[in-house]
Amino acid sequence: MRQDANSSVKVAWLSALLATLMFASPARADAPLNYLTSHSDRADAVLHLTWGVMGISVVVMAAIGVLLTVSIWRRPGLAEPQPGMRLAVGPREGGLSWLWIGVGVSGLALLATVVWTVDVLAGLAEPAEGAPFTIEVTGHQWWWHVRYLSDDPSRIFTTANEIHIPTGVPVRFKLASGDVIHSFWVPALSGKTDLIPGQTNELWLEARDAGTYRGQCAEYCGIEHARMGLIVVAQSPAAFRTWWDHQLQSPAPPPDASAMQSFDMRCGSCHAVRGTAASGVLGPDLSHLMQRKTIAAGLLANTERNRLHWIDDPQAIKPGSLMPAPELTPHELAVIDGYLETLR
Amino acid sequence: MSDAAIRPHAELPVGAIGSRASGWWAMIFTIFTEGSLFAYLLFSYYYIAAQPHLPGTFPQGGVPSLALALPNTIVLLISSGFVAWAQTGVERNDKKRLALGLLIGCLLGIVFLIVQYFEWAGKSFPLASSPYSSLYFVVTGFHMAHVVVGVLVLAALWFWSRRGYFNNVRFAHVHIGAIYWHFVDAVWIAVFFTFYITPLLGLGA
Amino acid sequence: MSSITDYERMPDVAEAERRGLAQEMQRLWETGPGVRGWLSTVDHKEIGLRYIVTAFAFLIAGGVEALIFRLQLAGPNEHLLTPEQYDQLFTVHGMTMIFLYAGPVLSGFSNYLWPLLLGARDMALPRLNALSYWIYLCAGVFLYAAFAIGFGPNDGWFNYVPLAARAFNGGPNIDFYALGMILLGISTTVGAINFIVTFLRMRAPGMTINRVPILIWGTLTASAANVFAIPAVSLAFFLLWMDRNLGTHFFDTAAGGQALLWQHLFWMFGHPWVYAIVLPAMGMVSDGLPVFCRRPLVGAPAVALATVATMVLGFGVWVHHMFATGLPTISLSFFSAASIIIALPSAVGVFAWLATIWTGRPVFTTAFLFFASFILLFTIGGVSGFMTGSLPVDWQLTDTYFVVAHIHYVLIGINVFPVAGAIYFWFPKFTGRMLDERLGRWNFWLMFAGFNIGFFPMHIAGLLGMPRRIYTYADGMGWDWVNLTITAGSFVFAFGVLLLIANVVRSVKAGRFAGANPWDAPTLEWATSSPPPPYNFVVIPTVGGAHPLWEDRLGTEGETSHTRAGLVLDHGREAIGTTPVDAEPNVILKMPGDSLSPLCLALAATALFVGLLLLAWWLVALSLLGIGASILVWLWPRARLGETAGGAHV
Numbered sequence A: 001m002r003q004d005a006n007s008s009v010k011v012a013w014l015s016a017l018l019a020t021l022m023f024a025s026p027a028r029a030d031a032p033l034n035y036l037t038s039h040s041d042r043a044d045a046v047l048h049l050t051w052g053v054m055g056i057s058v059v060v061m062a063a064i065g066v067l068l069t070v071s072i073w074r075r076p077g078l079a080e081p082q083p084g085m086r087l088a089v090g091p092r093e094g095g096l097s098w099l100w101i102g103v104g105v106s107g108l109a110l111l112a113t114v115v116w117t118v119d120v121l122a123g124l125a126e127p128a129e130g131a132p133f134t135i136e137v138t139g140h141q142w143w144w145h146v147r148y149l150s151d152d153p154s155r156i157f158t159t160a161n162e163i164h165i166p167t168g169v170p171v172r173f174k175l176a177s178g179d180v181i182h183s184f185w186v187p188a189l190s191g192k193t194d195l196i197p198g199q200t201n202e203l204w205l206e207a208r209d210a211g212t213y214r215g216q217c218a219e220y221c222g223i224e225h226a227r228m229g230l231i232v233v234a235q236s237p238a239a240f241r242t243w244w245d246h247q248l249q250s251p252a253p254p255p256d257a258s259a260m261q262s263f264d265m266r267c268g269s270c271h272a273v274r275g276t277a278a279s280g281v282l283g284p285d286l287s288h289l290m291q292r293k294t295i296a297a298g299l300l301a302n303t304e305r306n307r308l309h310w311i312d313d314p315q316a317i318k319p320g321s322l323m324p325a326p327e328l329t330p331h332e333l334a335v336i337d338g339y340l341e342t343l344r
Numbered sequence B: 001m002s003d004a005a006i007r008p009h010a011e012l013p014v015g016a017i018g019s020r021a022s023g024w025w026a027m028i029f030t031i032f033t034e035g036s037l038f039a040y041l042l043f044s045y046y047y048i049a050a051q052p053h054l055p056g057t058f059p060q061g062g063v064p065s066l067a068l069a070l071p072n073t074i075v076l077l078i079s080s081g082f083v084a085w086a087q088t089g090v091e092r093n094d095k096k097r098l099a100l101g102l103l104i105g106c107l108l109g110i111v112f113l114i115v116q117y118f119e120w121a122g123k124s125f126p127l128a129s130s131p132y133s134s135l136y137f138v139v140t141g142f143h144m145a146h147v148v149v150g151v152l153v154l155a156a157l158w159f160w161s162r163r164g165y166f167n168n169v170r171f172a173h174v175h176i177g178a179i180y181w182h183f184v185d186a187v188w189i190a191v192f193f194t195f196y197i198t199p200l201l202g203l204g205a
Numbered sequence C: 001m002s003s004i005t006d007y008e009r010m011p012d013v014a015e016a017e018r019r020g021l022a023q024e025m026q027r028l029w030e031t032g033p034g035v036r037g038w039l040s041t042v043d044h045k046e047i048g049l050r051y052i053v054t055a056f057a058f059l060i061a062g063g064v065e066a067l068i069f070r071l072q073l074a075g076p077n078e079h080l081l082t083p084e085q086y087d088q089l090f091t092v093h094g095m096t097m098i099f100l101y102a103g104p105v106l107s108g109f110s111n112y113l114w115p116l117l118l119g120a121r122d123m124a125l126p127r128l129n130a131l132s133y134w135i136y137l138c139a140g141v142f143l144y145a146a147f148a149i150g151f152g153p154n155d156g157w158f159n160y161v162p163l164a165a166r167a168f169n170g171g172p173n174i175d176f177y178a179l180g181m182i183l184l185g186i187s188t189t190v191g192a193i194n195f196i197v198t199f200l201r202m203r204a205p206g207m208t209i210n211r212v213p214i215l216i217w218g219t220l221t222a223s224a225a226n227v228f229a230i231p232a233v234s235l236a237f238f239l240l241w242m243d244r245n246l247g248t249h250f251f252d253t254a255a256g257g258q259a260l261l262w263q264h265l266f267w268m269f270g271h272p273w274v275y276a277i278v279l280p281a282m283g284m285v286s287d288g289l290p291v292f293c294r295r296p297l298v299g300a301p302a303v304a305l306a307t308v309a310t311m312v313l314g315f316g317v318w319v320h321h322m323f324a325t326g327l328p329t330i331s332l333s334f335f336s337a338a339s340i341i342i343a344l345p346s347a348v349g350v351f352a353w354l355a356t357i358w359t360g361r362p363v364f365t366t367a368f369l370f371f372a373s374f375i376l377l378f379t380i381g382g383v384s385g386f387m388t389g390s391l392p393v394d395w396q397l398t399d400t401y402f403v404v405a406h407i408h409y410v411l412i413g414i415n416v417f418p419v420a421g422a423i424y425f426w427f428p429k430f431t432g433r434m435l436d437e438r439l440g441r442w443n444f445w446l447m448f449a450g451f452n453i454g455f456f457p458m459h460i461a462g463l464l465g466m467p468r469r470i471y472t473y474a475d476g477m478g479w480d481w482v483n484l485t486i487t488a489g490s491f492v493f494a495f496g497v498l499l500l501i502a503n504v505v506r507s508v509k510a511g512r513f514a515g516a517n518p519w520d521a522p523t524l525e526w527a528t529s530s531p532p533p534p535y536n537f538v539v540i541p542t543v544g545g546a547h548p549l550w551e552d553r554l555g556t557e558g559e560t561s562h563t564r565a566g567l568v569l570d571h572g573r574e575a576i577g578t579t580p581v582d583a584e585p586n587v588i589l590k591m592p593g594d595s596l597s598p599l600c601l602a603l604a605a606t607a608l609f610v611g612l613l614l615l616a617w618w619l620v621a622l623s624l625l626g627i628g629a630s631i632l633v634w635l636w637p638r639a640r641l642g643e644t645a646g647g648a649h650v
Helices: A002-028 A041-074 A096-125 A237-248 A257-267 A304-312 A330-340 B022-049 B069-091 B095-121 B131-162 B172-197 C021-029 C034-040 C044-073 C083-118 C126-148 C173-201 C214-246 C259-276 C279-293 C300-314 C318-322 C329-341 C343-358 C366-389 C391-397 C401-431 C437-463 C480-510 C548-554 C597-614 C617-635
Strands: A134-140 A143-148 A157-160 A162-166 A171-177 A182-184 A193-195 A201-205 A211-216 A229-235 C012-015 C540-542 C562-568 C574-578 C585-590
Touching: A041 A096, A041 C343, A041 C366, A041 C391, A096 C329, A096 C343, A096 C391, A134 A162, A134 A182, A134 A193, A143 A162, A157 A162, A157 A237, A162 A237, A171 A182, A171 A193, A193 A201, A229 A237, A257 A330, A304 A330, B022 B131, B022 B172, B022 C173, B022 C214, B022 C259, B069 B095, B069 B131, B069 B172, B095 B131, B095 B172, B131 B172, B131 C214, B131 C617, C044 C083, C044 C126, C044 C401, C044 C480, C083 C126, C083 C173, C083 C214, C083 C259, C083 C279, C083 C401, C126 C173, C126 C597, C173 C214, C173 C597, C214 C259, C214 C279, C214 C300, C259 C279, C259 C300, C259 C318, C279 C300, C279 C343, C279 C366, C279 C401, C300 C343, C318 C329, C329 C343, C329 C366, C329 C391, C343 C366, C366 C391, C366 C401, C366 C437, C401 C437, C401 C480, C437 C480, C597 C617
Parallel strands: A134 A171, A162 A229
Antiparallel strands: A134 A143, A143 A157, A171 A201, A182 A193, A211 A229, C012 C562, C540 C562, C574 C585
């Protein structure tokens, strides 16, 4: 008997979850920013809680919907109201038991949610142990400045818009802003944390599985907020180590020195390339650009065609972007892109 | 129909009697909303004060001097006293006392404004120099604007009382104006405490 | 009666039908003719209707804006709008719906209905009522003027700094927004004070505190909240305006100002405001739904208490809008728990409404359909709010379309649907004619279907990671079909709203005549003719229970209500004032006549804000003089109103 009750509760829960899944699941696989899948232990707890509160919500919606529908068609009155018509009840009106039961059940569900929430929070509030290093992310309109910190100054380097982390360990992030409020969000790994000028926020990211995870600015930050994306690449600790070492190197000098000069002159006051005269800080650091999967803050795949198009007329691609059209001749354009292609 | 169920038990006052006026209630709630405004202003002060500051920047120029502010606070309190004296005067149908109390209250309000002017002029920093300067001038400025309104209210009441408009039954205007003035004075205590006393207690240093 | 000082009087008692009484009342209370009369009226019914019509004009504007940007979002990489156009559209849409429609439309209903529900002749402060409307209109025009000349607000309706600071937004867009919002705040505040004073003073004799309709509780609680909350946002906008124009550093992070101070001030206001724009609407359902269930509301006192409790708790949850700002987890947990628990009073309402239908005999009118469907929409908006209340979950949900879905289920589900129901319910009272029920069914089903097709998928867009406030999105994000559905649904919904407006326009002239009480409803507004005369009630009703017109059938014990006979107050415009709790008559109020002062004051106040916008100090000074003069004329003691020692009655 008791088992029956138990299983019927289970069935109710499962069908509620199923209903939600029906909406979300088919699409989930193709939506890189969805947060119904998680790839870290820290995110798992949140995900379970999310499914839990969503399950409660679906059950409540369904229950109220059914009660409402039945109550409406259970005992209909007249088609048209008439003056002086009979009322449905007399002096002893009744119906109060609904309040006691309804509010009681709701109260229990709410209380349980509070307890579960606080429990999950307690787990998250603990600073992750064993964070081997810190990444400093500074939000800018509309790109991400990324700096890898280390106790050894020679191992510090700067990059942009693409963050690599090793799998299996929590990495500490220090989040700040260079202008307005942004929000750092990599849905598959963690919830949002704002980047606020004048303060530094902390976040731990951890990826269980190697892979490429999309991120996005989540706080409206002006005209190109829509296109302030980022990428997190999680790789095995060994591969990550190799990657870091490589980032520390200056790119090999290009065969054509004049190309580098063109770049320095036309681009170098905003962009930097490690180990060269180009040392601007207004735009993303471009050292090792060719290793990045995207350009323009996650907007375009890093292909020759896209690069040429972007450099030639950024305003056509990302209107309002702070990168001006440099008004290059086709020749200059080709030369500069040729130089960029050497930044491996 | 039973008249008894409908008719009041006694004769009813007609129009505003004493302070029993809709306007009096409206003023009470105006004071609630204005009081909230000052609460939010002071919240802003404490919020910014609680952040880390470089030494000497909060309060800018060191702890503010009480030399003018303290006597000025007393001026405002005395002014409130005279207005209260005028209020009890009109309740006793003493129209001379009403007019005199309002006049003195109003003049003391003007004295407060003049002293505040010198207090402002003595500051070594302008409005736009820092968060502290912004807070200082805007909060005390908000209060000064309220004092100006209060002085005008007292002046109008004085003028009306000189025309013989009020007596021991019809004095709602007086009480409505006076309660505003008492509120302006009470708010000053909070502003004074925040800007002049809390730095002495070590806030923001 | 003589013109000698008349400090006390025993009012007459008479039958409403007494010969000549109605004509005398008409003469005393009728608004003067012509344009002057139109501009100077203080009749709460006139003002209420103006509020509703103006709010609907803004609803249409805001809706059209939304339809335009929904076209932009219908598919990936659309180029219908530039990013700047999109940003202005979504910001102005939010500003319009939240500030210029949702609050004012409820003020309109409350203005019209309060004195009728309370058995009163007018609001306590009729001229303040007129002022509140005029300033609302001026503020709306002021804010839309910005949009019309291409400088509409463009940083989102909550306008975070430092994005809204001069350094990142150099145009006049935000100056318009800041000043317009302060102006609008004045309107809301004086309106709120008026409701509170009316509640305390103007209830018919016998309407003790437990006999007050729920709508009154809704508006009262909202008004009390506004009194305390509006200063926060007005101050925030004023400080921002100072930062932008006078070089102060409140929010200037480069100089030690605080970006989060804005968020605290904004949401200390913002969250109570959300309740302020739904509680009166829930009150309308609580009063309207039972009429069509043919029974009193189940647990009415509990619902009234829950209304108040929601508002009180509503002041303690503002931080849930700031869960991702990096505040300490301990304090966030507190706000998270509060944000979940706040659902409890809402549950009281939901089960009270459900029980009312369950134990009643529902009559299927269009109004009933809107009210009943509201329960479901309220539940959906409620549970999505409950989800975002859970802090770790919110870290994912916040700033995605899930929150967009939530806010629309709240604002459309709990404001627009009850308002539509209220129009069907009270239109006969407003105009003396019925709305068309057949058109009404089409209207309801299109709105209901369109709304759910258009807005439910937003939850899914959110779960699939679509951030809010993006002007476009790339393909391959998995959001294409869901956005197309949303756009299609929103057009269906818009068409439904169009049918509502068409029904109103058609029925004003051609609707079937309604009697005084076409729905056989129990409250006092149905005791007078439709539309009501300027004085509302020939004689003052006396109230013996919560359902004065159903007493014969409910079989009340003890006191009975009287609507056909009552106090006669005919020495000029007079109303009865009663005690705040027991509603014992304690004063005969002298009510002001029509006046141009409110309009003058509103215009002078608007000129002041124009002066501040242009930094034209001469205009500021001139406006201040105008404001002072208007107030002085307004408040000048009058013998006719019994305000001077000269005599109470002439």
